[in-house]
Amino acid sequence: MTGPTPATLDEIGVQILWNRLLSVVEEQAQTLVRTAFSTAAREAGDISAGVFDMRGRMLAQAVTGTPGHVNSMARSVVHFLDAFPPDTLRDGDVLITNDPWKGTGHLFDLTVVTPIFLDGVAVALFASTTHVVDIGGLGASAEGRQVHHEGLYIPLMHLAREGRMNEDLLGIVRANVREPVQVVGDIYALVACNEKGGQRLLEMLREFGLRDLDALGEAIVQRSRRGMAEVIGRLPQGTWTASMTIDGFEAPVTLAATLTIAGDRVLVNYAGTSGLSRYAINCPLCYTEAYTAFGLKAALAPWIPNNTGTLDAFVVTAPENSIVNAPHPAAVYARSVIGHMLPDVVYGCLDQALPETVPAEGTSSLWNLSLLAGHGLTAAEGSAVRSFNVTTFHSGGAGARPRQDGLSATPFPSGVRNVPVEITEAITPLVIWRKELRQGSGGAGRQRGGLGQRMEIANRDGAAFGLQARFERGEYPARGRHGGGPGATGRLSLGSGAGLKVKGLQVVPPGDRLIVEMPGGGGHGDPFSRDPALVARDVRHGLIAPEQAAEAYGVVLAATGELDAAATARRRAGR
Structure with a gap:
């Protein structure tokens, strides 16, 4: 079938092809979800998928996915092209890395990039990311002191050459992780989803008679950038500052931001933010950029599709050696502890410029339960134990919005889905005896903050089990806005009554239960004005x-x- 050439793409043609690209990357993402082995991808959708032009610009992203993965992946493909220029790539090549500073922020996220060829010419790149259940080292722990403690570090390299998988790399992966079947299975799922995206893209190009994505990609990027410029140009111009104190690990952490709206750009600088932590809550700048840009776009222009043109409207800077711009070899496993809080800080600035626009602070940082048992971790000396390792995704309450209550047990800004308790119970010896909303945990306000949840967990075997805790809002609650009250703080404890820390490995003794009480979101407005x-x-x-x-x-x-x-x-x- 013949169709328009790139030079003759009209308004209708651009819209049709743009929407088609969005459907292509969503099928790419769904392929990953349906073929993945780990609960993070299969149940929670903790992934990203997108299509890029040969300059490394993201043209379209799948709806399924998380901002941290999507927006950091959007900047990562240029690193692959720097290491592997387009003229060195061959049909059937697949590239991979989990470099925290060139990928999505920590070693547990594998990013795979696949070049797509039409009649022997590279026309596009498909990229995808997923969070694997284990990558070796200390495991899902915030207690590492350097990235070298945190597991297998895969530099930018070939996963496949002209269709032949790198079995040496896969052998190294199997030898270094606790769950080799799940992790290698997820690697193959990443390869499969990029391949599916490539197939659908080639069908599209042939159907419309296109030889490449050059003209369409340029139209997408330029139109998105113009759309953002128009939105930002209508905003109040100026500079505003805000700060927030959170629990941190060894000491409380200050997150400070200065937001400037100038012309057609929004600039955010994190000067004044705390320095590096000794532990793994440090955040690489790529992840800081990802969640800052997401928070701004969600507040200012959620209707404009997310791509390189959109993201270019936001300029994020931070002092090196701060907790939001951690250099190699800082420990960064739990970078989401910091990254997920950044929209709340930025909204503290934006609320001054645009009152009654942004929500109150929420739990923000996820309360994912990384549950495990194994020799040397939870078993008594000389005893055997049934080993397992699972991450199950959960959240406290979101902040109240100016005209609506906050969402309960809902993860903003990450957007990952809850993992059903039945899945956790099916693949581990754990029982979730209770999972309910936590009464009274939402901050009071004209609009009430979202509620956290309470979970009660035990081991069917009666043996000890562990929780790799990396939680926030245990000491410093989510604050309300415009007279709204704070949400409840979170708490970990044992069924027998003892309290537990909200960071680090916590062991539940044999026969006891783990009680998880998740924080609530802040309220918005004077509570006495609530209906x-x-x-x-x-x-x-x-x-x-x-x-x-x-x-x-x-x-x-x-x-x-x-x-x-x-x-x-x-x-x-x-x-």
């Missing part, structure tokens, strides 16, 4: 207690549970 009927509804649904309704909201309920309007009016008037 009393909504407060009464929250009490009926078990989201807050009657005592909290009276104390935080000034809402009095009758013994029947119905709203006592007269008593409420008196209480609010007497505040």
Whole structure:
């Protein structure tokens, strides 16, 4: 079938082809999800997928995926092209790395790039990333002191040459990880999804009579950049600053940002942020850029497709040797602890420029449960234990929005899906005895903060098991905005009563249970301005207690549970 040449692409043609590209990369992502071995990809969708032109510019990304993966991957492909120029690549080549500074921020994320050839000429690159269950070293631990502690480091290299897999590399992977079947299975899933994307792209090019993506790619990038410029140009021009204190590891961490809206760009500088941690909560700049850009785009122009043209509107800088610009060989495994908090800091700036636009602070950093058992980790000396290693994705509450309550048990900004408890129970000896919303954990406000959740976990075998904790909001809660109250802090404890730390390996003794209480999001606006009927509804649904309704909201309920309007009016008037 013949079609328009690149030089004659019109408005309708660009839109058709652009949408077609979006469907191609979504099928690419779904191929990864459906063929992956690990729960991170298969259940939580902790992946990314996208198509790039031969200059390394991301033209389209899949909807399925996380901002940290997508936006850092968007900048990573140029590193592959620097190491392997297009004229050195051959049909059937596949490239790979998990370099934290050239990929997506830590060793557990494998990024695979595949060049696609049409009639012997390289026309595009497909890239994908997934979070593997293990990469060796200390495992899913925030306790490393250098990246060398954190597992197998794969530099930019060939995973396949002209269709032949690099069996030496796969052998090294198998020898260095605790779950070789899952990890190698995920590597093949990455190869498969890029191959599927390439097949669909070639079908598209042939259907429309195109020889390459040059003209379409240029149109996509330029139109997206113009769209962002128009949005930013209408914003107030100026500079605003904000800061936030979070738990950190060995000491509290200050995250400080200065946001400047100037012309058609938004600049964010993290000067004033704490220096490097001794532990693995440091964040490479690529991951800092990824979540900063996502937070800004989500607030300012969520309708514009995400690609290189969009991302170029945001300029992110940070002092070297700060916790948001960690150089090699800093330990970076738990970089999400910091990276996921950055939209909250940036929103502290943006709220001053654009009031009533951004949400209150939320739990933000995920409360993923990396659960395990094994010799040397959880077993008593001289005893055998049934080994397992699983990461199950969960979250506390999101911050209240200016006109809506915060979402409960919802991960913003990462957007990963929850892993069903049945999956965890099916592949480990664990039992999740309880998983429920945590009453009263959302910050009070005209709009209430989202609730965290409470989970109760035990080992069916009666043996000890461990949790690699890397959580935030254990000491410093999510703050409300414009008079809203803070969310509840998070807590780890044992069923027998003892408290646990929110970072580091925590061991649950034989026969005991792990209690996980996740934080809540901050509230937005004066709680006494909340509609009393909504407060009464929250009490009926078990989201807050009657005592909290009276104390935080000034809402009095009758013994029947119905709203006592007269008593409420008196209480609010007497505040």
